[in-house]
Amino acid sequence: MKNATDLFFEAFANKNRFDILMRLRDKELCAGELQRNLGIEQTNLSHDLKCLLNCKFINVRKDGRRRVYSINHETKELVDEVTGHIKGYEMYLKKCGILKEEENGRI
Amino acid sequence: MKNATDLFFEAFANKNRFDILMRLRDKELCAGELQRNLGIEQTNLSHDLKCLLNCKFINVRKDGRRRVYSINHETKELVDEVTGHIKGYEMYLKKCGILKEEENGRI
DNA sequence: TTTATATATGATAAAATTTTCATATAATCA
DNA sequence: TGATTATATGAAAATTTTATCATATATAAA
Numbered sequence: 001m002k003n004a005t006d007l008f009f010e011a012f013a014n015k016n017r018f019d020i021l022m023r024l025r026d027k028e029l030c031a032g033e034l035q036r037n038l039g040i041e042q043t044n045l046s047h048d049l050k051c052l053l054n055c056k057f058i059n060v061r062k063d064g065r066r067r068v069y070s071i072n073h074e075t076k077e078l079v080d081e082v083t084g085h086i087k088g089y090e091m092y093l094k095k096c097g098i099l100k101e102e103e104n105g106r107i
Numbered sequence: 108m109k110n111a112t113d114l115f116f117e118a119f120a121n122k123n124r125f126d127i128l129m130r131l132r133d134k135e136l137c138a139g140e141l142q143r144n145l146g147i148e149q150t151n152l153s154h155d156l157k158c159l160l161n162c163k164f165i166n167v168r169k170d171g172r173r174r175v176y177s178i179n180h181e182t183k184e185l186v187d188e189v190t191g192h193i194k195g196y197e198m199y200l201k202k203c204g205i206l207k208e209e210e211n212g213r214i
Numbered sequence: 215t216t217t218a219t220a221t222a223t224g225a226t227a228a229a230a231t232t233t234t235c236a237t238a239t240a241a242t243c244a
Numbered sequence: 245t246g247a248t249t250a251t252a253t254g255a256a257a258a259t260t261t262t263a264t265c266a267t268a269t270a271t272a273a274a
Contacts, residue, residue: 002206004193004194004196004197004200004201005122005125005193006122007200007201007203007206008189008192008193008196008200009116009120009121009122009125010206010230010231011200011203011205011206012120013116013119013120014116014231014232015112015113015116015232016232018112018116030250030251031250031251031252032249032250032251035251041233041234042250042251042252043233043234043235043236043251043252043253044232044233044234045251046251046252046253047205047232047233047252047253049251049252050205050252050253051203051205051206054199054202054203054204054205054206055196055199055200055203055206056196056199057196062241064241064242064250065240065241065242065249065250065251066241066250066251067250067251074192074195075192078188078189078192081185081188082115082185085115085181085182085185086111086112086115087111088181089111089115089162089163089164090111092161092162092163093111093114093115093118093162094111094114095161096114096118096158096161096162097161098118098154098157098158098161099109099114099117099118099158099161099162117260117261121261121262122262123262137220137221138220138221138222139219139220139221148263148264149220149221149222150221150222150223150263150264150265150266151262151263151264152221153221153222153223154222154223154262154263156221156222157222157223169271171220171271171272172219172220172221172270172271172272173220173221173271174220174221
């Protein structure tokens with residue numbers, strides 16, 4: 001049985017979902033705009049938006065056949081705090097051998 | 108190639124590692140104490156501590172054959188902010204169908 | 215100087231999460 | 245009404261992350 005902390009990190013600490021939150025930081029966007037901005041697969045984006053909605057990290061409103069998403073205020077503040085921390089520790093994170101870089105198989 | 112955000116979440120948004128940070132919130136502890144308090148396997152704990160150290164989220168000092176760990180101030184503040192957010196959204200997190208609960212196979 | 219305790223390391227196994235695939239629904243337009 | 249666009253759903257495949265296993269090192273005690 002997962003506790004609230006596990007669930008929180010599963011929702012929040014995900015690349016695509018956090019990217020969505022960052023994009024919504026400054027202005028509301030519909031699904032299609034998010035898809036084009038972030039380059040996420042439509043189907044993944046939809047799953048991710050639903051998750052963020054369920055958790056009340058974001059809100060929706062309908063506009064014709066579009067759905068327009070916006071971030072909630074408290075979540076926006078948390079995004080900012082996390083973003084700040086990442087900036088401050090970036091150099092160490094990149095050197096951590098436990099957080100393994102992908103094999104760089106590029107030619 | 109992982110970016111700083113991916114690396115940050117891999118380090119920070121992990122059950123065992125976040126538990127360690129929470130335990131260190133109020134006082135410094137050696138590895139053995141953390142192990143007993145948290146019930147983490149010795150070998151996992153050691154991997155996790157190394158990761159947190161690499162990222163500079165915690166510090167160590169030697170004391171005889173013990174190693175005593177303490178949390179860094181900025182990280183402690185972030186832990187508090189995250190903890191607050193989790194409390195506020197716990198009820199929604201638990202109802203999110205995307206964040207799937209484990210099958211509860213208990214008798 | 216051998217033994218015991220505390221902690222660390224690296225490779226693989228196991229489990230969890232994320233992506234993909236196939237398809238559905240809902241609203242608008244022709 | 246039928247076609248088209250925008251978005252959602254659920255199951256299975258693919259990938260990533262975490263845990264386990266076997267073993268190493270370092271300090272202290274006997």
